[in-house]
Amino acid sequence: MNLIDILIQHSPPLIVAVPLFSAFLIPLVSRINEKVRNAFALVMMSITGFFIALLASDVFANGPRIYVFGAKDLAIPVVRILFEVDSLSVFMAIVTFILVFVSLVYSWSFMKKENDGLDKYYTLILLLVTSTLGMELTGDIFNFFVFLEISCISSCALIAFWVHKAEALEAAFKYIVISSIGALFVLFAIGIFYAQYNALNIATLSNVLQFTFLDKIALVLLVVVLGMKAGLVPMHMWLPDSYGQAPPSVTIVIIGATQASLYGAFRIISTIYGNFFNSTDLSVVNFVLNTNAIGWVIIILAILTILIGVVMALIQTDFRRLIGFVAVAEIGYIFLGMGVRLASKYVESVGNVPTAIVFPAYGSIALQGSIFHIINDCLDISLLFLVAGAIYYATRETSLDEMSGLARKMKYTTVFFLIGLLAVSGVPPMNGFSSKLLIYESTYQLNPIISIIAILASIMLLAVFVKVFYSAFLGPKISKFENVEEVPKSMLIGMGVIACIIIIFGLFPNMIIHYLVEPAANALINNAQYISTVLGGV
Amino acid sequence: MIFNIPFIAVVAMIFIGLFAVLFKRNLIKIVLGISIIESGVNLFLITLGYREGGVAPIYTSAPSDAITNTPGSMVLPVPQALTLTSIVIGVAVLALMLSLVMHIYKQYGTLNVRKIRRLKE
Amino acid sequence: MSEMSKIVRTIANVSFPLITIFGLYVIAHGHLTPGGGFQGGAVVASGLIMLLVAYGSTWAFERIKEKRLTSLESLGAVWFIGVAFLGLFVSGIFFKNFLVGLKLFDNITFFGDIPVVGSTLANINTAGVLPLMNFAVGLKVIAGLFAVVLVMAYASSLKEWKK
Numbered sequence: 112m113n114l115i116d117i118l119i120q121h122s123p124p125l126i127v128a129v130p131l132f133s134a135f136l137i138p139l140v141s142r143i144n145e146k147v148r149n150a151f152a153l154v155m156m157s158i159t160g161f162f163i164a165l166l167a168s169d170v171f172a173n174g175p176r177i178y179v180f181g182a183k184d185l186a187i188p189v190v191r192i193l194f195e196v197d198s199l200s201v202f203m204a205i206v207t208f209i210l211v212f213v214s215l216v217y218s219w220s221f222m223k224k225e226n227d228g229l230d231k232y233y234t235l236i237l238l239l240v241t242s243t244l245g246m247e248l249t250g251d252i253f254n255f256f257v258f259l260e261i262s263c264i265s266s267c268a269l270i271a272f273w274v275h276k277a278e279a280l281e282a283a284f285k286y287i288v289i290s291s292i293g294a295l296f297v298l299f300a301i302g303i304f305y306a307q308y309n310a311l312n313i314a315t316l317s318n319v320l321q322f323t324f325l326d327k328i329a330l331v332l333l334v335v336v337l338g339m340k341a342g343l344v345p346m347h348m349w350l351p352d353s354y355g356q357a358p359p360s361v362t363i364v365i366i367g368a369t370q371a372s373l374y375g376a377f378r379i380i381s382t383i384y385g386n387f388f389n390s391t392d393l394s395v396v397n398f399v400l401n402t403n404a405i406g407w408v409i410i411i412l413a414i415l416t417i418l419i420g421v422v423m424a425l426i427q428t429d430f431r432r433l434i435g436f437v438a439v440a441e442i443g444y445i446f447l448g449m450g451v452r453l454a455s456k457y458v459e460s461v462g463n464v465p466t467a468i469v470f471p472a473y474g475s476i477a478l479q480g481s482i483f484h485i486i487n488d489c490l491d492i493s494l495l496f497l498v499a500g501a502i503y504y505a506t507r508e509t510s511l512d513e514m515s516g517l518a519r520k521m522k523y524t525t526v527f528f529l530i531g532l533l534a535v536s537g538v539p540p541m542n543g544f545s546s547k548l549l550i551y552e553s554t555y556q557l558n559p560i561i562s563i564i565a566i567l568a569s570i571m572l573l574a575v576f577v578k579v580f581y582s583a584f585l586g587p588k589i590s591k592f593e594n595v596e597e598v599p600k601s602m603l604i605g606m607g608v609i610a611c612i613i614i615i616f617g618l619f620p621n622m623i624i625h626y627l628v629e630p631a632a633n634a635l636i637n638n639a640q641y642i643s644t645v646l647g648g649v
Numbered sequence: 650m651i652f653n654i655p656f657i658a659v660v661a662m663i664f665i666g667l668f669a670v671l672f673k674r675n676l677i678k679i680v681l682g683i684s685i686i687e688s689g690v691n692l693f694l695i696t697l698g699y700r701e702g703g704v705a706p707i708y709t710s711a712p713s714d715a716i717t718n719t720p721g722s723m724v725l726p727v728p729q730a731l732t733l734t735s736i737v738i739g740v741a742v743l744a745l746m747l748s749l750v751m752h753i754y755k756q757y758g759t760l761n762v763r764k765i766r767r768l769k770e
Numbered sequence: 771m772s773e774m775s776k777i778v779r780t781i782a783n784v785s786f787p788l789i790t791i792f793g794l795y796v797i798a799h800g801h802l803t804p805g806g807g808f809q810g811g812a813v814v815a816s817g818l819i820m821l822l823v824a825y826g827s828t829w830a831f832e833r834i835k836e837k838r839l840t841s842l843e844s845l846g847a848v849w850f851i852g853v854a855f856l857g858l859f860v861s862g863i864f865f866k867n868f869l870v871g872l873k874l875f876d877n878i879t880f881f882g883d884i885p886v887v888g889s890t891l892a893n894i895n896t897a898g899v900l901p902l903m904n905f906a907v908g909l910k911v912i913a914g915l916f917a918v919v920l921v922m923a924y925a926s927s928l929k930e931w932k933k
Contacts, residue, residue, distance in 0.1 A: 124864040128851065135847035138840050180865045181857075230840075253731060260738045264745060271749060277756040278767050284676075284749045291683055291742045292670065295690045298735055302690070305728065306697045352768050708885050709802065709892045737808050744918050751925065 119169045122162040123178040123194040126204065127245045129159050134237035141230045149219050152233050156215055156240070160208045167201040171630055175644045177250065187646060189312045195250030197641060198634035199482070202627060203247040203374045206486050207367040209612065210493055211240050217497060217605035218360035220598070221504055232272060239265040239364055246371040250645070252304065252383075253311045255375060256297055259340075262368045263290040269365070270357040282352035289349050293336040300329040314645035317383045317638060322398065326384075333379050340372035342442040344416040351423075351435035359431070359500030363493040366438070370485055373442070377449060377635060380405075385638035388453060391468045399458050399468060406454025409446055414561060416443030417568045424575050428511050430502070433579065434495045437535060440568060441488040444550055447565065448481025451554050473553040475632065480549025482635075483628045487534070487542045487616065494531040494609045498524055501598045501606070502583070511582055518584040520595045525584050527606045532580060534613050536573035542613050545620035655696040662689030676753065676760045680746050687739040694732045698725035771927050773826035782824035789817030797908035801897035807904040811911025818916045827923035839917040846910030853902055870898040 133155035141148040170176055175197035179185050185193070214236070222229060242262035249255050267290070271283035301311070303325050310316055320326060339346035350369075354362050381389055387398045388405070420440025427433035452474040459467045499509075501524045508514050518525040534541035537548075547569060555562035597603075616623055634640070662685055669682025703724040704712065712722050750760070757765050773779065796803075797810030822830050857866040869882050885896045 121858065121864065124858075128854070128864070132848070132851045132855075135844050135851065138844045139848075179863075181863065181867060183863060253734075257734060257738070260742075264738075264741055267745060267749075271752070274752055277753075280749060280753050280756060281765055281768055284746070284753060287742065287746055287749070288670065288679060288683065291746075292667075292686060294738075295683075295686050298690050298731075299693060301731075302694050302697055302728075305731075311727075356768075705804070707803070708887050708889075710890050711888045733806075733808070740812075740915075748918075748922065751922065 115165070118162070119165050121178075122166045123176070123196055123248055124180065126159055126162050126166065126248065127194075127241055129155055129162070130237045130244070131241045134234050134241065137234045137237065138230050141233075145229070148230070148233060149215075152237065153212075153215050153219075155237075156208075156212055159240075159244075160212065163201070163204050163208050166196060167205060170196055170198055170201045171626070175634070175641060177644055185645065188310065189315050189645065192249075192251045192254055193312070193645070194248050195314065195641070195645060196248055197644075198630040199374065199377075199632075200247050202482070202631040203371060203485070204244055205627075206370060206489050207240070207243050207247065209609075210363050210367045210489060211236070213493065213497075213605045213608055214360045214363050216608070217500070217602050218358075219601040221360050221500060221602055222358070228272070232269070235265045235269050236361070236364055239269065239368060243364075243368045243371045246368075247374055250313050251311055252301055252313055252316065256294065256301055259297065259372070259375070260291075260294050262371070263287065263294060266353075266361075266365050266368055269361045270353050272358055272361065273356075276356065278352075279356040282349070282356040286349045286353045289339065289346075293339050296332050297336050300332040303329045312645065313378070313382060314642045317385050318642050318646060320383060320386060322384075322387050322401075330379075330384060334376055337372050337376035337379070338412070338446075341369055341376060341446075342416070342439050343412050343446060344419050344439070344443075347416065347419070347439050350439055351432050354435035354438060354496070355429060355432035359496045359503070362431075362496045363489075366489055366492060366496075369442075370489060373445060373485070380449070380453070381635050382638060382641055385636075385641075389636050389638055391470065393465065393468065396458060396465050396468065399456055402456050403454050406450050406452070406456075409450030410454055410561060413443045413446040413450055414564055416440065416446065417565060421568045421571045421575070425571065429509055430499045430511055430514075430579070430583070431496065431509060433511070433575070434492065434499060437495070437572060437575070438488075438492045440572065441484070441492065441535070444547065444565065445481050445484050445488065447554060447561070448477040448479075448484065448550050451477040451557050451561075452481075455557055471556075473556045475636075476549055477553035478635070479624060479628050479632045480546050480553060482631050483549065483620075483624060484546035486627075487546045487613075490609055490613050490616070491531055491534040491541075491543055494527060494606060494613065495535065497602070497606045497609070498528045498531060501602055504598055504602070505595050506592060511579060514583040515586040516584075516588045516592065517595065519588065520592070521597050523597060523603055524606075527610050528580065528584065530610045530613060532573075532576040534617070536576060537569045538573070540614075540617045542616035542620065544617065545624075652699075652701075655692060659689050659693040659696070662686070662692065674762050676750050676762055676765075679762065680743065680750065683746070684739070684743060687735070691732045691735055691739075694728045694735065698728035700724055771823075771827045771923060773829060774824050779824050782820055786817050786821055789820070790814055793817065794908075797904055798901065799892075799894065800904040801900050802892040802894065807907025808911055810904075811908040812915065814908070814912045815915035815919075818912070819919050822916075822920060822923060827920065827927055830920060831924040834920065836917060836921060839913050839920070843910050843913040843917065846906050846908075846913065849906040850903055850910070853899055853906065857899065867898040867900070 133152065137148060137152065140151050175195060178194045180192045182191055185191065222232060239262055242258045242265065245258035246255055246262065249258065267283050267287040270286060271280050273279050304316060305311060307323070307325060308316060308319050310319065335346070342350045353365065357365065387395055388402045417440050420436050420443060424433050424436035424440070427436060452470070455471050455474045457469060458465050459469055501521070502514065502517065503509060505521060506514065506517070530541065534543045537543040551562050551566060554565065666682045666686035666689060669685065670679050673679060673682065703722050706723040706726040753765060754760055759765070793810045793814035796805035796813055797807060800806030800810070854865045857868050858864045861868045869880055871884065872882050873879055879895065881895060881898055881901055883893055883895045885893055
């Protein structure tokens with residue numbers, strides 16, 4: 112057992128414990144110097160990234176891996192808390208790490224102008240990172256609830272970071288009221304699970320679940336609340352407010368937390384209820400209509416999300432609020448892929464006797480497009496928020512009516528905004544095109560109208576952003592922008608890293624799909640492998 | 650029937666809390682409504698663990714079949730741990746919400762939720 | 771807030787040590803009786819808040835620096851996670867209860883006995899790492915809750931906050 116094997120074996124708890132430890136060390140470290148504190152946070156995130164890379168290389172090669180807290184072996188029935196890491200978890204952890212690293216690099220100069228409170232800023236961002244990574248790696252549903260609540264509290268405190276702005280406080284209050292009621296209903300659903308099956312472990316629950324009436328109630332509560340945290344219509348109201356009023360370097364970490372809630376919704380639908388929704392065993396013939404019904408409900412909500420997001424984005428004048436509505440629309444694309452897969456299940460029968468239950472091939476393509484779109488959506492929307500933050504840093508303006516002619520002074524920022532614009536609208540050769548093409552192709556085969564609505568929404572997004580580009584960057588010079596200069600280097604490095612990753616993903620989508628997305632999509636639907644890693648071949 | 654009364658109390662508390670959050674106009678009453686919902690969900694979790702005729706799950710002065718027949722005649726201890734975690738989280742959320750209410754009062758000058766609407770569409 | 775009358779201050783002075791001792795008892799016996807880190811910490815913090823209400827927040831905020839409370843709170847949290855990492859270094863599993871059954875020099879265990887089920891006398895020398903973690907959580911809760919109420923009380927008494 113050389114050092115690398117020991118590190119890989121202990122990496123699941125270390126990925127969560129290192130940011131937690133450094134979050135509590137920041138008030139003690141910041142007594143030395145400010146630059147030492149910023150560098151300390153970056154170094155600790157790099158160590159976490161190193162552990163994530165090690166774990167990713169092992170999980171993609173060897174399958175899911177578990178880590179039991181506090182004991183060497185796992186006794187069945189499972190009473191210990193455990194972390195279970197499969198390919199989808201590592202994929203989400205990689206996404207979170209990229210977003211947080213760029214945010215810390217960006218906020219080195221962006222937050223330098225604040226007088227005090229930066230200790231609490233770094234502590235809260237590291238706590239938010241801990242909770243997001245914990246939500247993605249855990250294998251125990253009450254542990255997921257605890258991390259969900261930690262992310263809700265930290266992100267609310269960060270949204271209200273600029274306490275002298277009244278709108279930020281209003282957005283944070285709305286967010287915490289909705290989030291805390293939602294989290295209490297998740298606790299109610301966990302209580303329903305524990306009362307019936309005496310188990311809190313995800314693998315054990317998915318093994319013993321019978322689809323009783325109480326389980327249906329728990330499914331509705333969990334999907335509605337986790338969809339609310341992800342931004343699904345009609346529960347999306349907090350998202351444009353919060354994304355628009357938080358400091359931009361905070362917004363991209365909150366995007367990571369939103370995607371972790373979306374991962375939770377996918378995990379619950381596919382793994383806990385996987386024996387009824389995902390399996391092609393003939394014993395679940397009676398539940399095929401249930402699967403189709405849930406799929407269609409998710410498709411209808413996703414279409415509403417896309418349309419409402421894009422239509423509301425057309426009429427906004429505040430820059431960051433507009434990007435928030437576009438983020439809502441992109442979440443709709445991700446849910447569309449999952450809904451199409453669930454709604455496409457059908458029964459082949461000879462005469463009146465069912466012989467097989469089949470998921471057609473376009474279902475798995477839809478799921479792959481949906482998972483690829485998670486990382487594309489995060490990167491594109493983050494780049495747009497960072498550009499908006501750069502404009503705010505240089506000109507102290509947030510409203511699109513006041514901005515004009517910025518391309519003369521801020522050349523690099525203009526180029527980054529162009530890259531983000533093309534990526535979000537799904538124009539080749541950026542990465543948005545690949546994932547949206549997968550979603551268009553597969554949804555067309557289920558029902559052409561869905562695909563047409565999705566393509567139209569993409570075209571409208573292009574219209575929205577061309578209008579923004581023309582009015583903010585091109586256009587006549589204004590006298591009050593005479594002294595505007597380019598933003599500091601660390602902000603440019605942050606935006607540059609994301610732009611490079613966008614271009615690389617756009618030019619080589621086949622490699623990314625083969626190495627990252629396909630294992631993740633297969634791990635999501637492979638229920639039996641998830642259970643047998645914990646329960647040992649039952 | 651008498652063992653179903655806590656569940657009826659849970660539903661009543663959740664509905665009263667939701668009524669307060671949805672229909673009351675004072676910010677502090679909304680915060681109190683969230684606190685009532687939280688108490689209701691905690692009561693639900695504790696009531697799940699009750700076994701008839703059970704004692705508290707402590708090893709001192711435990712009944713004789715506590716280890717051989719787990720949990721024996723003891724009440725289930727796991728929901729009590731879940732409830733304790735939920736109470737701690739509730740305290741933290743309540744402290745944060747009240748600090749936000751103080752800041753909002755300083756900025757807007759009023760606690761009426763119909764007037765705190767600068768973020769319109 | 772200004773201070774309250776002499777009767778209130780005297781009773782607060784007399785009852786503060788009793789409340790603190792009771793709170794520390796609840797923290798220390800968390801593995802034997804109902805209680806533990808959070809519950810005992812909340813009791814001690816209530817005693818401190820009683821003193822704050824009796825003496826007035828302006829008087830208190832001049833004498834207690836809020837940075838020291840934050841450092842104390844961080845110390846409690848670092849202690850908790852440090853004990854968890856210690857489980858990793860001593861016996862190879864994160865969060866392992868490594869003090870149970872561990873005999874130090876000539877048969878003295880540091881919180882390491884194994885309790886006998888059904889006995890009528892509780893043994894405080896049991897339950898491994900849990901009393902240490904109870905102390906860490908209790909320290910964090912005392913510092914955290916008191917800091918929150920102190921800052922809230924001071925902020926509501928500042929002149930620019932009154933309309």
